[in-house]
Amino acid sequence: MPLEKYQYMSDVWKDGIFDNKVVFCTGGAGSICSAQVRALVHLGANACIVGRNVPKTERMALDIATARPGAKVLGIGAVDVRKPESLVAAAERCVKELGGIDFVIAGAAGNFLAPISQLSANAMKSVIDIDILGSYNTVKATLPHLLTSAALHRTSGKTAPANGTGGRIVFVSATLHYAGTPLQSHVAVAKAGVDAMAVSVAIEQGPRGVTSNVIAPGPIAETEGVARLTKKEGRDKSAKAVPAGRFGTVKEIADATVYLFADSGNFVNGEVLVVDGGAWHTAGLGNSQFEYPDFLLSGSAVTGVSGEKKAKL
Numbered sequence: 001m002p003l004e005k006y007q008y009m010s011d012v013w014k015d016g017i018f019d020n021k022v023v024f025c026t027g028g029a030g031s032i033c034s035a036q037v038r039a040l041v042h043l044g045a046n047a048c049i050v051g052r053n054v055p056k057t058e059r060m061a062l063d064i065a066t067a068r069p070g071a072k073v074l075g076i077g078a079v080d081v082r083k084p085e086s087l088v089a090a091a092e093r094c095v096k097e098l099g100g101i102d103f104v105i106a107g108a109a110g111n112f113l114a115p116i117s118q119l120s121a122n123a124m125k126s127v128i129d130i131d132i133l134g135s136y137n138t139v140k141a142t143l144p145h146l147l148t149s150a151a152l153h154r155t156s157g158k159t160a161p162a163n164g165t166g167g168r169i170v171f172v173s174a175t176l177h178y179a180g181t182p183l184q185s186h187v188a189v190a191k192a193g194v195d196a197m198a199v200s201v202a203i204e205q206g207p208r209g210v211t212s213n214v215i216a217p218g219p220i221a222e223t224e225g226v227a228r229l230t231k232k233e234g235r236d237k238s239a240k241a242v243p244a245g246r247f248g249t250v251k252e253i254a255d256a257t258v259y260l261f262a263d264s265g266n267f268v269n270g271e272v273l274v275v276d277g278g279a280w281h282t283a284g285l286g287n288s289q290f291e292y293p294d295f296l297l298s299g300s301a302v303t304g305v306s307g308e309k310k311a312k313l
């Protein structure tokens with residue numbers, strides 16, 4: 001569904017700052033990543049979004065393209081970030097059809113609620129594979145293209161970059177592992193790994209002009225994450241625990257992305273940009289919709305959220 005501009009970016013950015021640039025995004029059909037890509041496309045970029053679900057990814061690509069007349073947005077489905085060869089093929093198709101890769105958003109993620117006692121080795125592995133190995137596979141598939149872009153777009157900080165910016169990657173992480181979050185050990189462990197990878201890329205590839213940063217969203221309204229992982233009736237209480245008094249919007253994550261990819265973010269490298277209204281500072285046990293420690297001690301399985309474990313046939 002085409003969106004009004006203010007639903008996916010603020011008014012502070014200048015049209016055309018990403019002209020002739022290309023963004024490659026995993027998990028690009030999701031609510032947060034599609035807003036990030038939509039903002040970049042609005043500001044001039046062309047884009048390639050990849051995802052597992054074919055119709056969802058193709059539909060979202062068409063939708064994002066409405067952000068700017070003449071925009072090219074490729075939607076490549078059947079790409080699982082756990083399969084390096086499918087990512088390499090997608091990155092190569094992106095370069096062939098759109099001319100290169102200047103920006104990468106590593107956004108694909110897996111999430112559900114379960115305590116370790118009810119988490120199978122395969123469940124843990126699924127999330128580690130999607131988040132950590134998926135981010136690694138994304139880096140490996142796109143790095144040669146990011147390096148090409150970085151070499152063309154070195155910035156001095158003293159003059160406006162003549163051809164804009166390039167050679168930048170953002171990992172979409174989370175804040176779960178800062179204070180510790182019950183029922184999400186798998187995601188907390190995985191996102192800690194993603195954060196560490198972003199720093200490794202920053203220090204290894206920074207000398208070649210690449211920047212690598214993390215955006216850590218807090219609870220963001222009207223997203224798959226909130227829909228899958230929270231009960232409707234507990235959302236007002238959760239919002240009250242956010243110092244900002246509300247959940248965030250996808251626009252607020254998109255704005256952070258523009259900041260990091262544009263001339264404004266030249267000297268930011270290896271950083272975590274938390275965009276959560278201050279939520280993680282008040283996070284932890286008190287805010288869980290699954291009363292601590294009563295829920296854990298009960299031995300119950302998580303029910304009442306749409307992302308609950310499905311019975312095997």
Ligand code: COA
Pocket residue numbers: 109110111112113114118119120121122123124126127130224225226228307308309310
């Ligand atoms: N609670 C406990 N275990 C769960 C679970 C839940 N809610 N959902 C899945 N699992 C387990 C499965 O039972 C399976 O383990 P098993 O083989 O020991 O039974 C394992 O996780 C893998 O599940 P499967 O559905 O085969 O994996 P998948 O690769 O198709 O899906 C997931 C990956 C599990 C991360 C799934 O939740 C997913 O596809 N998520 C994508 C969307 C998403 O989470 N986006 C992030 C929004 S914040």
